Amino acid sequence: MNPNHFGPETRKSLTNFPFPNHKVYLELVYEIVKIKKAAALSNAKVGLLEKEKGKSIVKACNVILDGKYDHEFITSAIQGGAGTSLNMNVNEVIANLSHTKALKDVNKCQSTNDVNPSALRLVCLNLSDLLIKNLDKLIIEFEKKARTYKNFQKLARTHMQDAISINFGDEFKSYSYTLKKDKERIAKSRSNLFELNLGGTAVGNSINAPQKYIENIYKILKKITNLEIYKSQNFMSLTSSSSDFCELSSSLNILFTDLSKIATDLRFLSSGPKGGIGEITLKELQNGSSIMPGKVNPVIPESINQVAYIISANNETIHQAARDSSLELSIMFPIIADSLITSLKFSITAVEIFSKKCIKTLKVNKNKTTKNLNESFASAIYLTNELGYAKVSKIVKKALKQDKPLKNFIHTSRIV
Structure with missing residues (x-):
């Protein structure tokens, strides 16, 4: 048996x-x-x-x-x-x-071709809902940091070079705003997934699925799933096209493009503690080395970078699979489903740990931040209106050559 x-x-x-x-x-x-x-x-x-x-x-x-x-x-x-x-x-x-x-x-009254994609839409609705909730929590953590450090000045950098003075609060607030826009993209792409091709059967013309069955299954499934699903106006379109899945995948890819950039910023700002920037301190979560005592690595930002690579690769896979489908059927459904669910599950976890284990616990190193700002030439921009760009540029280069802070150089040289 x-x-x-x-x-x-x-x-x-x-x-x-x-x-x-x-x-x-x-x-x-x-x-x-x-x-x-x-x-x-x-x-x-x-x-x-x-x-x-x-x-x-x-x-x-x-x-x-x-x-x-x-x-x-x-x-x-x-x-x-x-x-x-x-x-x-x-x-x-x-x-x-x-x-x-x-x-x-x-x-x-069913076919693989209407059951499977409808099921994937339900999965995506559930998982993307969890992701949006986790994103809300991450956004709140950035907003808390923005309030905490709203008046604390730091050195801004462009091209990894010293730029001007800004405050840490604005930097954290910009991250929050970026993630809010990412969340809106996910919510928009998610909205298309309530539309199902269930009842379209093999190619979307509802062969072997009577209308009375179709009308009832949507009412029943809505109760079972507690989701506001509805019948597509064109079953054939949803049976042959995977563009709604592509859109959700793209929104995830954009989210992790931004998250990976933010994670890289934090890795840069936390570099050190003595030989790097050292303006941010990340909580120690594990030993940073099996040979170098006391070393602390930015393990959560690094994991965010790696999840971004996975989601980028999955996004490319999903788009190629959608393109390579033929005529009346999205035949590459299995790789689309697996790649998209993988991306969603990684996204949910990554956003959660980034919020709890990194952003919530990070601290600004005020002494190092002030030192970096004071020893930079960020204040030079404030002199250009009075002295002109060319003259200020010469002053900056002379101060840099003599390894003196701009303020001290100007004072001792009696330029102003």
Whole structure:
């Protein structure tokens, strides 16, 4: 007797796609299961499925959603067939648990091509919601730092060279504003994902899916997911195009372009403690070296940089996969789904640790910041209106050559 509840199509996928990577994310499996549950309820309600079978399928779905059969979902995240193996894995497990037929009952009025992308949209809605909440917390931490250091002067730098005097509060406030715009982009791209192609079946023309089934499944799925999903005006468009997923991925890529830049700024400002800039102190989270005692590394900003690389690569993968789909079907769904879910999960975690383990605990080194500012030539700009650019430039170069602070050089040279 087979101890597993998956069936022959799942087994075929194991030999067809024996890739050494992880399995399909359970987040995606669970949303497919919710769709199967909604389909069973809809089919039973409109008389397309015997009520007892409908109840059995719903019961099986509930058990799966409780996490009791996670080990049964074993298909590779990368697979051919637009994710048919994944859909069949779910169909087979539900069918064997409910003593029904995988295709005839569990998959009734459905196709891989409307179930899978609809499920991915649900996953993206849930995960992006978590990301936005974490972003809100990060924005608040930057705003707190802006208030704390609103009157504290520091040296601004352009091209990694000394520039003018600004205050730390404004720098932190600029980061907060940047992230607010990033959050708005994610929210905008997220809004398109409430539209589903569920009911479009194979190519978007709703073959084998009666209108009464379609109308009911949206009402039922809305209750199951607690999401304001709605039926697309053009199923065929959403079946063949992955542009909504591309848009969300791009918004994540932009977010981490900004976060990586901010992280690099913090690495630069915290460099030292004696031989670098040293204007920011990051909390020590672990030993910085196995050989150099007392060393502290900016491990959280470094991890943000690396997550940005992952998301950038995933974004390129998603866009290429969307481009390489053909005619009526987004055939590269598996790599799109895996890359996008990976990016979202990394984003959620990265934003959370950046907020809690870096921004919340960082401190400005006031002594070093003041020293760097006073020893710079940032005040030179204030002399240009009176003395002119050319003359001030000569003064700066002379002071620099004599290794004297500008203020002292001007005073001793009696220039002004």
